[in-house]
Amino acid sequence: MAIIEIEDIYYTYRDGTEALRGLSLYIGEGEKVALLGPNGAGKSTLLLHLNGINLPRKGKVSVMGREVNRKTEKWVRSQVGLVFQDPDDQVFSSTVWEDVAFGPRNMGLDRREIDRRVSAALEAVGMLEYSRRAPYHLSYGQKKRVAIAGVLAMRPRIIVLDEPMAFLDPRGKDALAGILNSLHGLGQTIVIATHDVDFAAEWADRVVIVKDGKTLAQGGPELLQEAGLMEEAQLRFPVVSKIFSQVPGLDLKPLPLTAGQAVDIIRKLICRKKPD
Ligand SMILES: Nc1ncnc2c1ncn2[C@@H]1O[C@H](COP(=O)(O)OP(=O)(O)OP(=O)(O)O)[C@@H](O)[C@H]1O
Ligand SMILES: [Mg+2]
Structure with missing residues (x-):
């Protein structure tokens, strides 16, 4: 069953940039999907459609069979947790703890459950000891970890991460891969935009290759071995x-x-x- 279906979407930014031009893709329930493509291909623009931050000018985005629009966006955000490419767009509270607690608190959870989730999420990304620090003063990689914890704490059914590995140190990358694998083991659907072809080859059930706002190809990770496709998508083997x-x-x-x-x-x- 498709948990996310995108049918022929177009998106134009206010300055007239046509970031998505007839993009379609399909994500199955419980899949680990890697989205690849060159800088400016439209990956981040696309991911912002998965929880209704962006709505297409034309075409349709469906999550669990429901169309994403202004009426469903609140529901969609409870199902799809999105970690932005830039943590400065996501991390804004006065302490790390408060930042991660923001989502669970908005979900109306009780205090004990919030505390449990925040400490588990911070522990998972190795940031528990930074709980009282101001996110503003953290390193970029640390902010990235806090942003990831904020989404983990909400335990969404679908987790979408835009370049989660960028700026993480090698241990942090391995730890994140471990977290993603355990979430996958719990049946979660995970979508990642990445430039890391080796990570995608190791990790993904399916890959989606995007260029110029369109899907060039989607299928098993063996697509990454197609020389012509890799050349066209400015990727490598x-x-x-x-x-x-x-x-x-x-x-x-x-x-x-x-x-x-x-x-x-x-x-x-x-x-x-x-x-x-
Ligand atoms: N806020 C914006 N206003 C205008 N144009 C934008 C905006 N954000 C992105 N774009 C443009 O939309 C296109 C797609 O950008 P997007 O950020 O989605 O690409 P990407 O595939 O995520 O790239 P990267 O690999 O560098 O993260 C690019 O041409 C980009 O310049
Ligand atoms: Mg991007």
């Missing part, structure tokens, strides 16, 4: 696939996409070489 495509005489089909698949292939090659 996942590193694992690239290495195996360059080993002389190996001619593997399909090429591995993930580190785990690469290890399996190497193991088989080593076994084949061993004398009986």
Whole structure:
């Protein structure tokens, strides 16, 4: 079942920039979806449609079968949690704790439940010890973590993250990948815009490639191994696939996409070489 369906949407900014020009896509319930495409492709503009911040000039966005419009936007925001690309657009309260509590408080939860959720979310992103700090004085990566915690604390059914890995340190990226995987294990649908082809290859069930405000392609992560498509989308091959495509005489089909698949292939090659 499609949990999100976007049908032929157009969006024009006030200055006349046509950011989306007939974009369509489909996201299934419980999927992990990576949205890729060059700078200015329309990824952030598209994600702002998923919880009704942007409404299309033409076309239709549906979440769980309901059209996103002014009448449904409040409901949509309770179902879709969006982490913005720039945490300065999202983090505004006087303390980190208050910032993360903002969403759960708006949901009308009681004090104990709010406290439980805020501390669990801050713990998950490694920011609990910063609870009393002013978000304004945090580093960019720390603000990003707080913005992510703010959405986690609302426990939305669909979680949408715009470049969540940007500015996180390697440990922070691994920790976030762990959080996303455990949310996925709980049945949540997760959509991420990213420039990280290797992360998308490892993590995504489906990839959507966007360029010039349109969907160039959508499908399994093996799309990331299509040379012509990667060229057109100004992307590159996942590193694992690239290495195996360059080993002389190996001619593997399909090429591995993930580190785990690469290890399996190497193991088989080593076994084949061993004398009986
Ligand atoms: N507030 C705005 N007003 C006018 N034009 C905008 C605005 N925000 C974005 N745009 C334009 O809309 C187009 C799509 O931008 P968008 O931010 O959605 O791209 P993106 O794919 O998220 O890029 P990036 O990879 O750099 O984050 C670009 O041409 C951009 O310049
Ligand atoms: Mg963007």
